[in-house]
Amino acid sequence: MDEPMESFDAGDGSQQNQESTFQPHYNASVAIASQSPSLEDNGCVGRFPDDKNSTKSHSCFTPLLRPGSMVMMILTEEDYETQYWPKLKTAIDQLLNMKPAAYSPISYEQMYSCVYKCVCKQFSERLYNDLLSHLSTHMVHLNSELQSCESESIPFIEKFSFLMHQYLQALAGIVPIFNYMNRFYVETKLKSDLNEELRKLFCTKVVDVHIAVLLRYLDQVSAVPFAVSPPTMASMVKNLYALNNDYSKLNPGLFSRYLPNILPPTDPALLEQYAEEARRVQEHISSMTDFTSRGSRSKRVYEDDISVN
Structure with missing residues (x-):
């Protein structure tokens, strides 16, 4: 599938063809676009649902501008490098560095328009490669942050949880901005999906580098109640599984x-083994210094102070 081409109107919308009659059903841009099959066939101009005659010959449409008044916008490599990509890169950086639950004042309409023009002017591959390259550079920075606290379990877990949450939150803004590129390049030519590709990139560049240390630390702190807050632990494990469920095989x-x-379904033949595991867990809890056991017949603390009225 060829990438879409785009045309821009530079004429005077008030001029009309004297030999044609005005049809109020179409505005100027639709009437012009209907005369260019390359636009409609490639997806740059969409059809209206109520346009039942959109597939007919262009002779049935009435142009509102004289022939020759339409010009093609040219996007050079210099334009891409100095205007379009810098704007997109700035928006990406804002999203990547935004704290969880924060708000970043980004014009998604303007960013989507930049992507749209780049795709229509045959810069899809360049744009896709630049996006992946920029995110890979960002992940080098993430790795350096993680390595700085890799010697301590709790700081490392909390830092990893924060950075992973931050990146996944950024994807919720980056993917919509590049949606047009995703539709007409990633899905069509690469037979993939942009969101999945960016998640795989994070797994390859960041998670796979630290997964052994991370799982070892998670296993250690899970044996100490509230060493790391339960929501952080649960979010960490769920996000890892969502990124790649094969991580669960490393520590089921x-x-x-x-x-x-x-884990596999319970096997009735292993009931004795399950009972032994439960007994060992109870012994471990009883051996903890902060654990105190009370007899079943003992009164609850402050029971005498509870009013029954």
Whole structure:
């Protein structure tokens, strides 16, 4: 599928062809676009749902501008490098560095328009490669941040959780901006999806580099209640599984504490083994220094102070 081409109107919309009659059903841009099959066939101009005659010959349309008044916009490599890509890169950086739950004043309409023009002017491949290259550079910075606290379990887990959450939040803004490129290049030519490609990039460049250390630390702190807040632990494990469910195979016991159906179904033949595991867990809890056990017949603390009226 060829990439779409785009035309821009530079004529005077008030001029009309004297030999044609005015049809109020079409505005100037639709009447012009209908005469150019290359625009409609490639997706740059959409059809209106109520336009039942859109597939007919262009002779049935009435042009509102004289022939020759339409010019093609030219987008050079210099324009792309000095105007379009810098704007997009600035918006990407804002999204990547935005704190979770924060708001960034980005004009999505303007950014989408930049992507639209680049795609229509045959810059799809360049735009896609620049996007991946820029995100890869950002991930080098993420790795350096993680390496700076890799020697301590809790700071490392909290930093990793924050950076992963921040990146996934950024994708929720980046992917819509590049939606036109996704439709006409990534899906059509690469047979893939932009969101999946950017998530795989994060797995390859960041998660895979630190997954062994991360799972070891998660396993250690999970044995100490509230060493890391439960929401952080649950979010960390769920996000890892969503990025790549094969991570659960590296430590099924850890993932099974937060996600269902990780371990195989219960086998009745292993009931004695399950009972032994439960006994060992109870012994471990009883041996903890902060654990105190009370007899079942003992009164609850402050029971005498509870009013029954």
